[in-house]
Amino acid sequence: SIPIPPAQLASLIDAHPKPPTLSSYSYGTAGFRYPAPLLPCAFVRMGIFSALRSASLGGEEVGVMITASHNPEEDNGMKLADSNGGMLDAAWEEHAVSLANAPNSKEAMVLISTLTRYIKGKYPQKNGGLPKMVVHVGRDTRSHSPGLAKLVVRAALAMGATVIDHGEVSTPMLHHFVMHANGHLLPGIIPQRCNESGYYEIMAFSYAALLRTGKLDGVGGKRLANTKELVIDGACGIGALKIDTFRKIFGKLNAEGCVGLPMLRTVNFPGEGPLNEICGAEYVQKLQLPPNLYSPKDKLMGMSKGYMTSFDGDADRVVFHFEDVNGKFHLLDGDKIAVLVSSFIQEELRCIDPDGQAVKCGVVQTAYANGSSTLYLKNVVKTNVVVAKTGVKFVHAAAHHHFDVGVYFEANGHGTVLFGPKFYDFIAQADAKLRGTPRNNRANIALRRLRLLPALVNQSVGDAMSDMLLVDAILYLRGWDLNTWAQLYSDMPSKQAKVKVADRTVIATNDNETAATAPEALQKALQSAMDAMAAAENRSDGPKPRCFVRPSGTEDAVRVYAEANTQNGADSLASEAMMLIYKLCGGVGSPPQP
Numbered sequence: 001s002i003p004i005p006p007a008q009l010a011s012l013i014d015a016h017p018k019p020p021t022l023s024s025y026s027y028g029t030a031g032f033r034y035p036a037p038l039l040p041c042a043f044v045r046m047g048i049f050s051a052l053r054s055a056s057l058g059g060e061e062v063g064v065m066i067t068a069s070h071n072p073e074e075d076n077g078m079k080l081a082d083s084n085g086g087m088l089d090a091a092w093e094e095h096a097v098s099l100a101n102a103p104n105s106k107e108a109m110v111l112i113s114t115l116t117r118y119i120k121g122k123y124p125q126k127n128g129g130l131p132k133m134v135v136h137v138g139r140d141t142r143s144h145s146p147g148l149a150k151l152v153v154r155a156a157l158a159m160g161a162t163v164i165d166h167g168e169v170s171t172p173m174l175h176h177f178v179m180h181a182n183g184h185l186l187p188g189i190i191p192q193r194c195n196e197s198g199y200y201e202i203m204a205f206s207y208a209a210l211l212r213t214g215k216l217d218g219v220g221g222k223r224l225a226n227t228k229e230l231v232i233d234g235a236c237g238i239g240a241l242k243i244d245t246f247r248k249i250f251g252k253l254n255a256e257g258c259v260g261l262p263m264l265r266t267v268n269f270p271g272e273g274p275l276n277e278i279c280g281a282e283y284v285q286k287l288q289l290p291p292n293l294y295s296p297k298d299k300l301m302g303m304s305k306g307y308m309t310s311f312d313g314d315a316d317r318v319v320f321h322f323e324d325v326n327g328k329f330h331l332l333d334g335d336k337i338a339v340l341v342s343s344f345i346q347e348e349l350r351c352i353d354p355d356g357q358a359v360k361c362g363v364v365q366t367a368y369a370n371g372s373s374t375l376y377l378k379n380v381v382k383t384n385v386v387v388a389k390t391g392v393k394f395v396h397a398a399a400h401h402h403f404d405v406g407v408y409f410e411a412n413g414h415g416t417v418l419f420g421p422k423f424y425d426f427i428a429q430a431d432a433k434l435r436g437t438p439r440n441n442r443a444n445i446a447l448r449r450l451r452l453l454p455a456l457v458n459q460s461v462g463d464a465m466s467d468m469l470l471v472d473a474i475l476y477l478r479g480w481d482l483n484t485w486a487q488l489y490s491d492m493p494s495k496q497a498k499v500k501v502a503d504r505t506v507i508a509t510n511d512n513e514t515a516a517t518a519p520e521a522l523q524k525a526l527q528s529a530m531d532a533m534a535a536a537e538n539r540s541d542g543p544k545p546r547c548f549v550r551p552s553g554t555e556d557a558v559r560v561y562a563e564a565n566t567q568n569g570a571d572s573l574a575s576e577a578m579m580l581i582y583k584l585c586g587g588v589g590s591p592p593q594p
């Protein structure tokens with residue numbers, strides 16, 4: 001019942017057997033992620049699966065991104081994009097896992113036939129076959145990514161799918177292509193641009209147009225001397241390569257008289273150093289340290305001190321940072337981005353709708369959000385805050401579910417803004433209401449700004465390049481530098497760490513991962529540690545010391561997060577949590593060092 005000779009598919013599966021050392025593949029926080037040699041089996045099957053997924057959506061186009069994102073160079077993995085550009089639907093994750101884990105080609109073929117029958121029943125075709133299948137494939141710069149991509153392409157082609165191979169792209173570019181390929185899913189306000197040049201142009205032009213609105217209201221529209229050059233740490237990955245196109249477009253825009261554009265400088269290119277190692281968003285955010293600069297010339301020029309961003313290995317995360325006059329490092333993470341972006345959007349909305357009733361705005365955070373950021377969002381930005389489980393697939397869904405304009409940013413810099421139908425209605429109504437009013441009327445300026453956002457923001461998934469431009473535009477419109485932004489509130493001192501255990505699945509958590517539900521004694525012990533720290537700190541105001549633990553969905557480790565009112569407090573709370581995990585959850589190797 002499948003369109004190609006089953007024997008041919010089966011032999012493709014047989015040629016890439018399950019690795020004997022792996023008990024089963026699991027679908028983690030962001031798809032399959034393992035040391036590269038373990039992946040060929042899963043990749044062949046996922047090539048087949050992605051074709052079936054496209055058919056199961058009646059021929060809508062889907063995507064496969066080959067990347068292990070922030071993980072070390074030796075790992076690889078796959079993120080699957082559904083036709084709306086977002087992460088694979090949860091129900092289909094289960095089918096993906098079953099197919100990846102089928103013990104042999106015979107059982108894999110049974111699963112493939114079952115899915116095929118189901119799809120044919122849902123979308124009967126005149127020729128009795130499957131609906132059209134289109135799979136977009138992209139890959140990061142890892143040395144094993146081309147080989148793994150070939151397996152996906154071969155398997156999808158074997159299923160009879162059309163494959164569009166985009167070569168080396170960032171993860172958010174691939175998601176953008178998929179979202180734009182299914183143009184009928186895009187709201188009318190966003191022009192459909194399903195290729196690489198379209199991706200750059202839609203962002204660069206809406207960014208430049210947003211900058212231009214700064215000159216209309218007499219406030220903002222100011223680029224401070226210390227924001228004229230924006231340095232991008234590419235984590236020795238794909239982001240470093242892709243920024244070059246923005247640099248070229250900016251050059252053209254400059255020549256056409258566009259004002260306010262910063263000069264873009266890139267450091268940490270692929271090949272200059274190991275991917276994500278001592279550089280990039282994961283390192284900078286988790287260790288709260290500036291990135292290493294692999295090029296001696298960049299080091300000599302002190303490129304890591306000024307207005308700077310760090311991307312991760314597949315450019316779907318971004319954090320900002322700078323060194324102040326005293327040489328102190330300051331990190332502006334995803335929480336700070338959420339504050340900046342949500343306050344900007346709410347401010348612009350209020351210029352048109354002073355009561356703030358027409359559109360429901362809010363921010364989705366995870367348990368990693370710094371307590372100070374949550375308080376600031378609730379008390380100063382006066383916005384709604386929801387806490388969801390770690391992982392874009394969860395925060396994205398929550399933003400979509402709860403808000404008309406949902407800003408989500410994980411503290412690690414992964415995030416975006418989602419604009420729902422009510423937002424687009426609001427824009428249309430405001431447009432009608434404000435027609436004929438002066439161009440520089442504040443409400444008119446706000447309308448122009450808001451209308452540009454859905455094109456500048458990559459709504460399919462977090463996007464380092466799009467988020468970087470959005471943040472820079474807001475800073476420019478406000479006439480701010482990173483220091484002004486950093487001063488909005490002070491982060492509670494925090495500490496992140498990881499512990500190796502024999503089996504991280506022994507740890508379970510509640511829905512939003514703020515508390516451990518297994519093993520039984522763990523949460524009680526963590527709570528005692530938090531209570532003891534609160535008593536020692538003895539503060540009646542501000543957030544209380546807090547810590548939580550969760551099994552990583554991308555690495556073989558248990559993650560620990562702790563925050564307190566002093567760095568010592570956060571460090572010792574984290575050490576205590578690490579020791580508890582080691583003792584109660586089967587820690588391996590020598591006990592964790594404080």
Ligand code: G16
Nearest residue numbers: 029030069070391392552553554555
């Ligand atoms: C992935 C997800 C992120 C998530 C991170 C957490 O990041 O896309 O949404 O925050 O994993 O990983 P873990 O479960 O290990 O803590 P990335 O950038 O590696 O794709």
